[in-house]
Every structure is written in structure tokens, then in C-alpha cells.
Amino acid sequence: MTGHVNSYYAASANPHAPWPRLEEGLTCDVCVVGGGYTGLSSALHLAERGYKVVLLEASRIGFGASGRNGGQIVNSFSRDIDTIERNCPPAQAKLLGSMLFEGGEIIRERIERYRIQCDHRVGGVFAADTERQLHELKAQQARWQRWGNDRLELLDREGIRRVVQSDRYVGGLLDLSGGHLHPLNLALGEAEAIRSLGGLIFEQSPVTELVPGEVVTVKSERGSVRARFVVVAGNAYLGNLVPELAAKSMPCGTQVLTTEVLGEARARELLPQNYCVEDCNYLLDYYRTSADHRLIYGGGVVYGARDPADIARLIMPKLLKTFPQLAGVRVEYSWTGNFLLTLSRLPQFGRIGSNIYYMQGYSGHGVTCTHLAGRLLAEALAGQAERFDAFANLPHYPFPGGRLLRVPLTAMGAVWYSLRDRLGI
Structure with missing residues (x-):
């Protein structure tokens, strides 16, 4: 290192x-x-x-x-x-x-x-792929307001389309006390x-x-x-x-890539107010634009913190699902970073x-x-x-199966939750 x-x-x-x-x-x-x-x-x-x-x-x-x-x-x-x-x-x-x-x-x-x-920029959005996720965001808004956050706005399909130029989402929650x-x-x-x-x-x-x-x-x-x-x-x-x-605990890897410079006009076409975004899936996607107008897009988890051989191959399908208008965009940087689960x-x-x-x-x-x-x-x-x-x-719980089995068992659980996300249940 x-x-x-x-x-x-x-x-x-x-x-x-x-x-x-x-x-x-x-x-x-x-x-x-x-x-x-x-x-x-x-x-x-x-x-x-x-x-x-x-x-x-x-x-x-x-x-x-x-x-x-x-x-x-x-x-x-x-x-x-x-x-x-x-x-x-x-x-x-x-x-x-x-x-x-x-x-x-x-x-x-x-x-x-x-x-x-x-x-530093103000504003973050939680984006809902499904009506179930949007319902959960409405409950989250009520919880956070109860604990003092009065800078929240629930977005319907039209509302989120104004802050994220993607047809992927049914709604979202804007938090103006968040940012990037x-x-x-x-x-x-x-x-x-x-x-x-x-x-x-x-x-x-x-x-x-x-x-x-x-x-x-x-x-x-x-x-x-x-x-x-x-x-x-x-x-x-x-x-x-x-x-x-x-x-x-268990180290896990998440992957991030950064596109070529898009230019300010094209970057604002994607995220007009320059908010950052994360979706509500178990294995979530997260993205924002940089000060020099690139798209920074991350997602996925590799349990046990292995470095994938081809990060762009893992992340680009997610990016293009969100922003198909970026087909053909060049990736200039990609990397893995570990967090502790x-x-x-x-x-x-x-x-x-x-x-x-x-x-x-x-x-x-x-x-x-x-x-x-x-x-x-x-x-x-x-x-x-x-x-x-x-x-x-x-409480600090041990992973089932100890250190030997924590990776496969956690990955199996992630598969189940990812299936729930895809099925909208």
C-alpha cells in the first residue's frame, strides 16, 4: 500500500x-x-x-x-x-x-x-424504481421529519423527472440537507x-x-x-x-467509474439541479456529476473485497439503464474501494x-x-x-458460519434481496 x-x-x-x-x-x-x-x-x-x-x-x-x-x-x-x-x-x-x-x-x-x-454541492435524491419503494420513501420522510429534518420533498414521477433525466423511476425523496x-x-x-x-x-x-x-x-x-x-x-x-x-465484520468492495468530460450543458441535461442520486435497491446504484462535468457512477458489492477484473463491464449496464442517452460514452477512470459490513x-x-x-x-x-x-x-x-x-x-453480532462462511452466506442473502428488488415485492 x-x-x-x-x-x-x-x-x-x-x-x-x-x-x-x-x-x-x-x-x-x-x-x-x-x-x-x-x-x-x-x-x-x-x-x-x-x-x-x-x-x-x-x-x-x-x-x-x-x-x-x-x-x-x-x-x-x-x-x-x-x-x-x-x-x-x-x-x-x-x-x-x-x-x-x-x-x-x-x-x-x-x-x-x-x-x-x-x-461541496447541496441536495441528494433517493430514487424509487417501484411503487413499493416510493411508499417506503414516504414513510422515511415522515420519520425524518419527526426527528427534525424539515428539508425534504416527496417527488412523484413527474417531480423526479425534473431532477433526474431518466425514465427509470416512479418517484423519489429530495433531501436538501444532503449533498455531495x-x-x-x-x-x-x-x-x-x-x-x-x-x-x-x-x-x-x-x-x-x-x-x-x-x-x-x-x-x-x-x-x-x-x-x-x-x-x-x-x-x-x-x-x-x-x-x-x-x-x-467483513470487508466488501464497491465499484465506481467516471466518464469522460461531458461538458456543462450535457451534465445538466442528466441532473439539472446537480443533485446526487442513489436508488432504493438492496444493491444500490449511486451517481452524481463532478465539478468538471463528468458522470461519477457506482454500484454493486463484491463480498470479501475482491477486485473485479473489469469494473466497466459491471457498472456500464447499470449506467446505461439509467441514462441510455449516454450510449458510447468513454470511461476514463474506474476503481474499487472497500467498506466494512x-x-x-x-x-x-x-x-x-x-x-x-x-x-x-x-x-x-x-x-x-x-x-x-x-x-x-x-x-x-x-x-x-x-x-x-x-x-x-x-450488539455486535458474528456472521453465521464464522469467517469461513460469511462471504457465501452474505452473498446468498444479497441474491434474495436483489430478487425482491427486481420483482418489486
């Missing part, structure tokens, strides 16, 4: 000064393991509170999902508040519900406070904010061992960090550094001992929830752990 993958985001990243490799022994208040959104958000919130922070990244800042995702600011969690209310005690559900839209608010605040240039951005530039901007507050960041510094104790020793290949607290934020790229975390589809927060914290498993819904996670981690270290514990007290 020496550098970013050959993605559109890497090719269009803002210029930035590099971060060094750790080649010494350091002491700090908090050592953060992982330079994606979870680690960056944690380090930035902690640095703002005056903690001495060291962040270690095995490759480059934003190397994983944080620098490769669809770039969509989508509210709530991978399982919405109705699932949480059915399965959690009322007090816990109320706390979690109060945080449904906070992650997006944090992102917007970060962009404004630190003047991060990441092509350049995800790698957001990560790089947050890293620069950490640097401006005195935080230390080291790239090309994979962690090889955590030695627990009252002061934890974090060993890297050429150096080490001694810290009162450690934040484990490697997510799908953590490997087996902490075996007990790997046992209850949990059985419950809810994130896993917790502690190992008294001073090693972890947050992981956003199940494809990580852009906003990772930013919330960093704030809750900083609160917990400052002695206000109630909101962190609302997540930490969610």
Missing part, C-alpha cells in the same frame, strides 16, 4: 504538502490508527480540544473508502431509525435518533471553518486542519502491534508512539491488527480495556457517520460518554 489508487479523485486532488514516515519514538495524549474519515474526524475534534494527537496511516491520507467513495452526504445510518426504535430501549433509540443528521452538519461546519475546497463533494479533497483538507492545530500525521507508517497498558505502545515499522489513549480507525483496511474486531448494518463502537477505542463498520453509509464518530470519541475521552455509549451498546 504505497499510494492512492488510480481514481478520478486522486487525479483531481488538491495540491498538498506530504506527511513524513514515522521514524522515531514519540509520546502523546492520543494516537489515532488510520487516516480515513474516522481517524481524521477523531484527530481533528481532539486537537480542537487541546489534546496532543499523533495519527498514523499505513499508506496515504484518504487511501481507503474515504478517498474513493461516491462522495455523497447521506443522512442517517445504514439502518434507519425505524429499525433502531424496534430493537433498542427507548432511551437509547432517542439518543441515536437525535444524531441522525449530525454527521452532515459536522461536514458542512468543517468545510466552512477550515475553508476546505472540495466542490470531492471525498479525497475533504480528507486532505481535514488533515491540513489537524496540522494547523499542531497535530502530527505520518503516512507510510503501518502499525504492526498494539501493546496494551496504562500507556499503550503503538509500534510501527520504523518507530513507535506511547499514548494514554489509542483510537483504532482502520475500518476495512485494518487487517488482523485487532483480531476481535475482524471476527464480527456488519451483520446488523449498524456501526460498531467500543473499547478494548480502558483506553483503546474503536469505531468501524458503517456498512456503506460512512461519509456522515464517520464524522459523527470523531465527535463522539472526543466527547468520551473528555468524560462525556453517553452519546458514544449509545452506539457502543448496540
Whole structure:
């Protein structure tokens, strides 16, 4: 893992000064393991509170999902508040519900406070292929309004045709508190904010061992960090550094491609208001246009995080089903990025001992929830752990069949849900 993958985001990243490799022994208040959104958000919130922070990244800042995702600011969690209310005690559900839209608010605040240039645009659409999905979106609108989101508009067939120039959908839900951005530039901007507050960041510094104790020793290949607290934020790229975390989660790959430059007029013909879109299928499609007027289109899941040989062959049929008017368009970039799936589809927060914290498993819904996670981690270290514990007290289920069977069994479940989507049931 020496550098970013050959993605559109890497090719269009803002210029930035590099971060060094750790080649010494350091002491700090908090050592953060992982330079994606979870680690960056944690380090930035902690640095703002005056903690001495060291962040270690095995490759480059934003190397994983944080620098490769669809770039969509989508509210709530991978399982919405109705699932949480059915399965959690009322007090816990109320706390979690109060945080449904906070992650997006944090992102917007970060962009404004630190003047991060990441092509932020307002507005996201959930698109319904079927009447059943549209009915579910109407229920989602009512739920989100009940929890304080008053920036929602239900779209009928004519309404969604005004925001997505496709005959594919029967309706949708517009969320003006959602939006989209350049995800790698957001990560790089947050890293620069950490640097401006005195935080230390080291790239090309994979962690090889955590030695627990009252002061934890974090060993890297050429150096080490001694810290009162450690934040484990490697997510799908953590490997087996902490075996007990790997046992209850599964890395999965999703594929993204970027077209050639379409030009502003053609891009606005596809998405007139420049909103981002995701559909409501179990294996969903998601897409938006870039600042230089390309179409960025992603979809599908590869369980176990294998890299497909021909990403365009997997994604182009989905793109052309949505926008047949793009037949013959040239693909200039395609890549895979891994996210971490949990059985419950809810994130896993917790502690190992008294001073090693972890947050992981956003199940494809990580852009906003990772930013919330960093704030809750900083609160917990400052002695206000109630909101962190609302997540930490969610059950962490093992996958049926253990690590050997988690991929085939999960894939079988996905086939069933995909069949339901196609049949409209």
C-alpha cells in the first residue's frame, strides 16, 4: 500500500504538502490508527480540544473508502431509525435518533471553518424504481421529519423527472440537507486542519502491534508512539491488527467509474439541479456529476473485497439503464474501494480495556457517520460518554458460519434481496 489508487479523485486532488514516515519514538495524549474519515474526524475534534494527537496511516491520507467513495452526504445510518426504535430501549433509540443528521452538519461546519475546497454541492435524491419503494420513501420522510429534518420533498414521477433525466423511476425523496463533494479533497483538507492545530500525521507508517497498558505502545515499522489513549480507525483496511474486531465484520468492495468530460450543458441535461442520486435497491446504484462535468457512477458489492477484473463491464449496464442517452460514452477512470459490513448494518463502537477505542463498520453509509464518530470519541475521552455509549451498546453480532462462511452466506442473502428488488415485492 504505497499510494492512492488510480481514481478520478486522486487525479483531481488538491495540491498538498506530504506527511513524513514515522521514524522515531514519540509520546502523546492520543494516537489515532488510520487516516480515513474516522481517524481524521477523531484527530481533528481532539486537537480542537487541546489534546496532543499523533495519527498514523499505513499508506496515504484518504487511501481507503474515504478517498474513493461516491462522495455523497447521506443522512442517517445504514439502518434507519425505524429499525433502531424496534430493537433498542427507548432511551437509547432517542439518543441515536437525535444524531441522525449530525454527521452532515459536522461536514458542512468543517468545510466552512477550515475553508476546505472540495466542490461541496447541496441536495441528494433517493430514487424509487417501484411503487413499493416510493411508499417506503414516504414513510422515511415522515420519520425524518419527526426527528427534525424539515428539508425534504416527496417527488412523484413527474417531480423526479425534473431532477433526474431518466425514465427509470416512479418517484423519489429530495433531501436538501444532503449533498455531495470531492471525498479525497475533504480528507486532505481535514488533515491540513489537524496540522494547523499542531497535530502530527505520518503516512507510510503501518502499525504492526498494539501493546496494551496504562500507556499503550503503538509500534510501527520504523518507530513507535506511547499514548494514554489509542483510537483504532482502520475500518476495512485494518487487517488482523485487532483480531476481535475482524471476527464480527467483513470487508466488501464497491465499484465506481467516471466518464469522460461531458461538458456543462450535457451534465445538466442528466441532473439539472446537480443533485446526487442513489436508488432504493438492496444493491444500490449511486451517481452524481463532478465539478468538471463528468458522470461519477457506482454500484454493486463484491463480498470479501475482491477486485473485479473489469469494473466497466459491471457498472456500464447499470449506467446505461439509467441514462441510455449516454450510449458510447468513454470511461476514463474506474476503481474499487472497500467498506466494512456488519451483520446488523449498524456501526460498531467500543473499547478494548480502558483506553483503546474503536469505531468501524458503517456498512456503506460512512461519509456522515464517520464524522459523527470523531465527535463522539472526543466527547468520551473528555468524560462525556453517553452519546458514544449509545452506539457502543448496540450488539455486535458474528456472521453465521464464522469467517469461513460469511462471504457465501452474505452473498446468498444479497441474491434474495436483489430478487425482491427486481420483482418489486
